[in-house]
Amino acid sequence: MNIENRLRQEIRDVHDFPIPGIVFKDITPLMMNPELSRDMLEALSNQVKDLGITKIAGIESRGFLMGYPLAMMLDLPFILIRKKGKLPYHKVTQSYALEYGLAEIEMHQDAVDANDRVLIHDDLLATGGSAHAAAQLITSQNAQIAGFSFIIELSFLNGKEKLTPFSEHILNLVAY
Helix, strand or coil: CCHHHHHHHHCEEEECCCCCCCEEEECHHHHCCHHHHHHHHHHHHHHHCCCCCCEEEEECCHHHHHHHHHHHHCCCCEEEEEECCCCCCCEEEEEEEECCEEEEEEEECCCCCCCCEEEEEEEEECCCHHHHHHHHHHHCCCCEEEEEEEEEECHHHCCHHHHCCCCCCEEEEEEC
């Protein structure tokens, strides 16, 4: 069975979370399956290894789960993109709109430079807001976006549309 079908079997739908009418895609069952987690990491690596990536950035917090192991597997530095106020050193900030207000993310100002081609990783692509903000944050420091990597894409929310101005490489392991 291929990785997409194996993931579909393990990803749990949680109805009415976090609010009524939402079907939340819960990836915690994936973390309970070490063999599937290794295979998922291998599949992510195979998708991105030829993109000329110099660094991988993970978006807090679920983007850290596979993003950091992926960076180690590809022998690349890993960049933390965190919610405002969570990083200790000199940082740059990017604001973005949520359905219910504004949010801000940050990274250390010395995390990237003009020679970098960064892969942005997160667990799920929905509307694309946080990944778009991460791309703006990285490009504000003159680095390029090599691509985006997700475990899950909710394609009916059209998040790719926000990301294609940064890269044509918008990858996932399973789409709904």
